[in-house]
Amino acid sequence: MTVALEIKNVSHKFGNFTALDDVSLNISSGDFTVLLGLNGAGKTTLYSLITRLYNNNSGSIKIHGFDVRERSVSALKNIGVVFQQPTLDLDLSIKENLEYHSSLHGLSFFEAKKRIDSEIRRIKLDDKIKSKVRALSGGQRRRVEIARSLLHRPKLLLLDEPTVGLDIGSRQMILKHVKNLCKKNNMAVLWATHLIDEIDMGEKVIIIDKGKVIESGDVSRIIKKTKTKNIRDAFNKLVGI
Amino acid sequence: MELIIYARCFKGIVLREALRFIHQKERFFSALVRPLVWLGIFAAGFRSVLGVAIIPPYETYIPYEVYIAPGLIAMIQLFNGMQSSLSMVYDREMGSMKTMLVSPIPRWFLLISKLLAGVFVSILQVYAFLLIASLWDIIPPISGYFTILPALIVSGLMLGSLGMFLSSAIKQLENFAGVMNFVIFPMFFASSALYPLWKIEETSEWLYYVCFYNPFTYAVESIRFSLYSQINIEYTIGILIFTLLFLFLSILGYDPARGNMQKKGGK
Numbered sequence: 001m002t003v004a005l006e007i008k009n010v011s012h013k014f015g016n017f018t019a020l021d022d023v024s025l026n027i028s029s030g031d032f033t034v035l036l037g038l039n040g041a042g043k044t045t046l047y048s049l050i051t052r053l054y055n056n057n058s059g060s061i062k063i064h065g066f067d068v069r070e071r072s073v074s075a076l077k078n079i080g081v082v083f084q085q086p087t088l089d090l091d092l093s094i095k096e097n098l099e100y101h102s103s104l105h106g107l108s109f110f111e112a113k114k115r116i117d118s119e120i121r122r123i124k125l126d127d128k129i130k131s132k133v134r135a136l137s138g139g140q141r142r143r144v145e146i147a148r149s150l151l152h153r154p155k156l157l158l159l160d161e162p163t164v165g166l167d168i169g170s171r172q173m174i175l176k177h178v179k180n181l182c183k184k185n186n187m188a189v190l191w192a193t194h195l196i197d198e199i200d201m202g203e204k205v206i207i208i209d210k211g212k213v214i215e216s217g218d219v220s221r222i223i224k225k226t227k228t229k230n231i232r233d234a235f236n237k238l239v240g241i
Numbered sequence: 242m243e244l245i246i247y248a249r250c251f252k253g254i255v256l257r258e259a260l261r262f263i264h265q266k267e268r269f270f271s272a273l274v275r276p277l278v279w280l281g282i283f284a285a286g287f288r289s290v291l292g293v294a295i296i297p298p299y300e301t302y303i304p305y306e307v308y309i310a311p312g313l314i315a316m317i318q319l320f321n322g323m324q325s326s327l328s329m330v331y332d333r334e335m336g337s338m339k340t341m342l343v344s345p346i347p348r349w350f351l352l353i354s355k356l357l358a359g360v361f362v363s364i365l366q367v368y369a370f371l372l373i374a375s376l377w378d379i380i381p382p383i384s385g386y387f388t389i390l391p392a393l394i395v396s397g398l399m400l401g402s403l404g405m406f407l408s409s410a411i412k413q414l415e416n417f418a419g420v421m422n423f424v425i426f427p428m429f430f431a432s433s434a435l436y437p438l439w440k441i442e443e444t445s446e447w448l449y450y451v452c453f454y455n456p457f458t459y460a461v462e463s464i465r466f467s468l469y470s471q472i473n474i475e476y477t478i479g480i481l482i483f484t485l486l487f488l489f490l491s492i493l494g495y496d497p498a499r500g501n502m503q504k505k506g507g508k
Contacts, residue, residue, distance in 0.1 A: 051339075051343045052343070053339060053342060053343065072345070073345045073346075073347070074345075075345075076343060076344065076345035077345040079343070081339075081343055083339055083340075085339075087339055087340045089257070089261070091261060091264045091265070092257070092260060092261070092264070096257070096260055099253065099256075100253050100254075100256070100257045101340065102253070103249050103250055103252060103253020103254070103256070104250055104253060104254075104340070104341060104344035104346065104351075105250075105344060105345065105346075106243075106245070106246030106247070106249045106250055106346065107249065108245075108249065
């Protein structure tokens, strides 16, 4: 299996505060991996380093073998991102937002049109393609953001708390959609969350606390190792709550 | 990376800026009203107070309205530059700036494209202003409408990159409003926009030096000379130096390794 994301010994500080402490992890193509941690555990900082919003000052981050610092163009080409904060332009339509993203990845007009049509059909918002984003619900906006992150056909999809603030129906729909994408396209997905109910048995989980990876592996293995009944109890035991 | 990919990216960024501008009609309206208020009210009141001697590039005595027109054009660009930086602070707070910064296209190219997109919008505003200003008999030679263009591009880039640098250094939108007051007003008043430098020198020598080294003066004077199809080497070199300096600082400000983004921790 191809390694889509390889992080080795990455630490990061903001002044005296250590946001990440010697983090190492691997994600393979086709894996749906949950990065589980409480708010402030270091998930967003890790995403900012993977996407090169910040430079990693220690260790290395490779995406499909390309180091994000040394080969940032090749590395970033392979990443699709859905940030925790909504990042769509509210005053533009869905189509305009998606066209803008396509141009940021250098897609031609015709290729962009083809992909936008296909992605927008997949998220079942083709009837609203000319609507301003402002007029969409929270769940619809998230679906548009996911569609946008897939336009340049990334091999690694990063989602930072994508379901926060959404109702149960929207949350389940988005989660199912991304899990399907992962299987169908053999794409690696790193899904950061603090919502334990988003994890299914058989999935890979990385638990992060106070900037450190404290456990990782299959859900069943973590449950067994912590001698608990379910992943919620295992998580609570590991982070001490 | 292929050239065509850069071209598509540039087109996308300019188009987005243009669409945002079209969608925000009030922005266009206020961008025009501001200099017109200065022209219609301030200049009318001051024309009797201030006499402007014959100074290059003018070949004869000119009404005060004609004198301040280049300053008002530069003011349009100053406000536009600060406004697009304001939108960058907003974009960064709202997160949409991240979408641009995680593009695989080199960051310096993305930032310069964003700046040029802002310059393009400011040029539209300037030509609309010049059209209306002709009602006040501010009519430069026909060639001036063309020769002003390079000066507008450079001055727009300079003021835009100054704004971009400030936006990289500012954490929150609220702080930016304060900086606007500390940047826009002092820059505008301590320049040759409203009164010629020799007049300021007569009043206060130190103020003269403040005005002389104010980058905005270089924008105003470059625009003034180019509007009359003339070139002033001193001001041209000055504006190019300031543009390169601010451009360098703004790209540095958004550099993931050295810039201000890192220091601010996520914003």
